[in-house]
Amino acid sequence: MSFLRIENVSKVFPGARQGLFGRAEGFRALDDVSLSIPRGASFGLVGESGSGKTTLTRCILRLETLSAGKIWFDGTDLHQLPPQAMRRLRSRLQIVFQDPYASLDPRMTIHDIIAEPMVIHADTMPLSARQRTERVLELLLQVGLRSEHLFRYPHEFSGGQRQRIGIARALAAKPEFLILDEPTSALDVSVQADVLNLLHRLQDELGLTYFFISHDLGVVRYVCDDVAVIWRGKLVEQGPVERIFDSPQNDYTRMLLDAMPDPDPDLSPFRRAQTTGEIA
Amino acid sequence: MALLDIENLGLAMTSFEGETQILHGIDLTIERGEIWGMVGETGSGKSLTGLSVSRLIPSPPGRYTSGAIRFEGQDLLQADEPAMRRLRGRRIGMIFQDPTTNLNPAFRVGTQLVDVALHAGRADPSVLGLAPGASARALKAAAKARAVEMLDHVGITNPAERIRSYPHELSGGMKQRVLIAMAMIGKPDLLIADEPTTALDVSVQAQILRLMHALVHERDIGVLLITHNLGVVAQICTHVAVMFRGRILEKGPVRAVLKHPSHAYTKALLDAVPRAHTKRGELRGLGGIDMEAAE
Numbered sequence: 001m002s003f004l005r006i007e008n009v010s011k012v013f014p015g016a017r018q019g020l021f022g023r024a025e026g027f028r029a030l031d032d033v034s035l036s037i038p039r040g041a042s043f044g045l046v047g048e049s050g051s052g053k054t055t056l057t058r059c060i061l062r063l064e065t066l067s068a069g070k071i072w073f074d075g076t077d078l079h080q081l082p083p084q085a086m087r088r089l090r091s092r093l094q095i096v097f098q099d100p101y102a103s104l105d106p107r108m109t110i111h112d113i114i115a116e117p118m119v120i121h122a123d124t125m126p127l128s129a130r131q132r133t134e135r136v137l138e139l140l141l142q143v144g145l146r147s148e149h150l151f152r153y154p155h156e157f158s159g160g161q162r163q164r165i166g167i168a169r170a171l172a173a174k175p176e177f178l179i180l181d182e183p184t185s186a187l188d189v190s191v192q193a194d195v196l197n198l199l200h201r202l203q204d205e206l207g208l209t210y211f212f213i214s215h216d217l218g219v220v221r222y223v224c225d226d227v228a229v230i231w232r233g234k235l236v237e238q239g240p241v242e243r244i245f246d247s248p249q250n251d252y253t254r255m256l257l258d259a260m261p262d263p264d265p266d267l268s269p270f271r272r273a274q275t276t277g278e279i280a
Numbered sequence: 281m282a283l284l285d286i287e288n289l290g291l292a293m294t295s296f297e298g299e300t301q302i303l304h305g306i307d308l309t310i311e312r313g314e315i316w317g318m319v320g321e322t323g324s325g326k327s328l329t330g331l332s333v334s335r336l337i338p339s340p341p342g343r344y345t346s347g348a349i350r351f352e353g354q355d356l357l358q359a360d361e362p363a364m365r366r367l368r369g370r371r372i373g374m375i376f377q378d379p380t381t382n383l384n385p386a387f388r389v390g391t392q393l394v395d396v397a398l399h400a401g402r403a404d405p406s407v408l409g410l411a412p413g414a415s416a417r418a419l420k421a422a423a424k425a426r427a428v429e430m431l432d433h434v435g436i437t438n439p440a441e442r443i444r445s446y447p448h449e450l451s452g453g454m455k456q457r458v459l460i461a462m463a464m465i466g467k468p469d470l471l472i473a474d475e476p477t478t479a480l481d482v483s484v485q486a487q488i489l490r491l492m493h494a495l496v497h498e499r500d501i502g503v504l505l506i507t508h509n510l511g512v513v514a515q516i517c518t519h520v521a522v523m524f525r526g527r528i529l530e531k532g533p534v535r536a537v538l539k540h541p542s543h544a545y546t547k548a549l550l551d552a553v554p555r556a557h558t559k560r561g562e563l564r565g566l567g568g569i570d571m572e573a574a575e
Contacts, residue, residue, distance in 0.1 A: 048481035049452070159322070188321045188508055193552040193563045200560060215481060222554035222563060259486040261511025263553050265535045268515040270493050 002036035003209050009033045009069030011055055029055040031233040042210040044224035046217060052233040053213050057179050062086055091121040091173035098182040100162035104154040110165055111136050111150045117173040139168040144198060160191035179211045184219060196223060217260045221245055229253045281353050283502040284310040284470055290346035291328060302328055304526045310502040317513035318506045320523030326506045330472045334372050335364045370400040373468035377475035379455035383447040389458050390427055390443030397423035400466030407467050430461040434491055453484035464495060474506045489516050510553055514538055522546045
C-alpha cells in the first residue's frame with residue numbers, strides 16, 4: 001500500500017496571449033508522471049534545472065492545479081479535498097526548502113520561526129504558549145542545535161545551522177511526509193554530510209517518509225531507497241537506487257551518471273584520454 | 281620563470297570589529313600547462329586568493345600584510361592600477377561563479393565581448409591579429425570578428441546571430457560559455473576561474489570542464505581553478521591546494537593529494553563526499569575532527 005501515489009499527472013502552463021482571443025501553445029511541465037512511494041521509504045527525484053522537479057513538488061503541496069491525473073496521499077485524493085481539509089492535511093505534509101538563506105524570515109527569532117507551524121495548525125495541535133516553547137526546544141535539540149540558540153535571529157547562524165532550523169520548522173507540525181527540495185545544494189560538502197546524517201537519524205527516530213529532490217546523484221544514492229529520473233517533464237526511468245545506478249537502462253540516466261565527477265583522479269575521462277594519447 | 285608565483289601572501293581585512301588577518305602566508309607556484317585546483321570550505325580564503333592575483337580587492341578594507349604575487353617576474357602587489365588594467369582581460373583572464381550576475385543585462389552579449397576584445401586589442405593589437413598602430417576602425421572590425429570566432433570556439437551554435445542576443449535569452453550554460461569566451465578573448469596566459477561550474481547542471485558542467493581542459497592544452501596556459509567540488513578537481517586538475525582558514529594545508533599533484541592525503545583535514549574532506557559505494561551512516565562530516573590538534 002503506497003503512502004503517496006501520483007497517477008498520470010500532467011501540468012500544462014498556458015502560453016502567452018496572442019491577439020484578442022488567441023494563445024500560444026502551452027508549456028508541458030509535467031507529462032504523464034506516475035510514481036508511488038511506500039510509507040517509511042526515501043524516494044529520490046533526480047533531474048536538471050527546468051526538468052519539472054519543482055513543479056511536481058508544488059503539485060503535491062497543491063500550490064498548483066493539475067491539468068490531468070490524480071495525487072493520492074494516504075488514500076485521499078489531494079486535489080479533490082475542500083480547502084479547509086487540505087489545510088489540516090498540510091500538517092502531515094511538510095517541506096524543507098533549498099536555500100536556507102532565503103527561506104527563514106530575518107525578522108523572526110528561531111523560536112518564532114519553529115513555533116509558527118504549531119500556531120497555524122493550532123486546531124490539530126492544541127498547545128499553550130509554554131508547551132509550544134517546550135516543543136521548540138525539543139526540536140532544536142533533535143536537529144543538533146542548542147537551547148541558547150532559541151532567541152537568536154537567522155543571520156547569526158551558518159548555512160548548515162540554518163538548514164537545521166528549516167528542518168526543525170518542517171518537523172514542528174509532526175509531519176509524516178517530508179519533501180526535501182535540494183536541502184544540501186547550498187552547503188559545503190563537509191556540512192552536507194552532517195545534514196544528510198541528521199536526515200537519516202530523524203527518519204529512523206520518527207518514521208518519516210522522504211521525497212528527496214536533488215541534482216546530485218551521489219547524495220541521492222546515499223539517502224534514497226528508490227529513485228526516479230525526470231527529463232523534460234517525463235519520468236524516463238525509476239527503480240531501486242542500486243539498479244538505476246549500477247545498470248541504467250535509459251540513455252539520459254547514463255549520461256547523467258557519466259557527467260557526475262568522481263573524486264577519484266584515476267576515473268577522470270580527461271586523464272584517461274591523455275594517458276592513452278601518450279601511449280599512442 | 282614561473283608563470284605565477286605567490287609567495288608568503290598575507291591579507292588583512294578591516295571591519296567594524298577591527299582588522300582580521302584573512303590569508304596567512306599563501307605560497308603557490310603555477311607553471312604553464314598546469315591546472316591548479318584550490319579547494320576548501322566557505323570562508324577558507326580561496327576566492328580572496330584568486331581575487332588578489334587580479335588585484336580586485338579594494339583597499340581599504342583589504343590590506344596586504346606580507347608577500348608578493350609575481351606574474352612572469354613582475355610583482356603585482358607593487359603594480360599600479362593602469363598596469364593592472366593592461367594585464368586584466370589581456371594576460372590574466374577571469375571567470376566568476378554566477379554567469380547571471382556577471383553579464384550586464386542591458387547590453388547584447390556581442391557588445392560586451394567586443395568591449396573586452398577592444399580593451400585587449402588596444403593594449404596589444406597582435407591579439408586581434410593586427411600590426412601595432414592599427415586604426416581604430418580596423419581594431420573594431422577585428423574585435424567583432426574575434427568575438428564571433430570565440431563564441432564559435434566555446435561551442436555556441438550560430439555565433440554570428442547569437443552575438444545579438446541579450447543575456448536573458450541564453451541558458452545558464454550558454455551564459456557561462458559567453459563568460460569563458462570573454463575571459464579567453466584576450467588570449468590570456470593565466471586564467472583564474474572562481475567556481476565556474478557551481479551554478480550549472482552536471483551535464484553542462486561536464487561540457488564546460490571539457491572546454492576548459494581543451495583550451496589549456498591548445499594554448500598552454502596556466503589555470504587557477506577555485507572550487508569546493510573535489511570531483512571537479514579530480515577530473516581536470518593537475519595539481520591541488522587544500523585551503524583551511526586562510527592557510528594552504530596541503531598541496532601537490534592531484535593524484536598524490538587525493539589518493540594519499542597526508543593531512544587529516546584533506547582526508548576528512550574526502551570522506552564527506554558521498555560516493556557510489558558509501559553505505560547509510562558511513563558519511564562523516566567535519567564536526568568530529570579537532571582542527572587545532574590536526575594542525
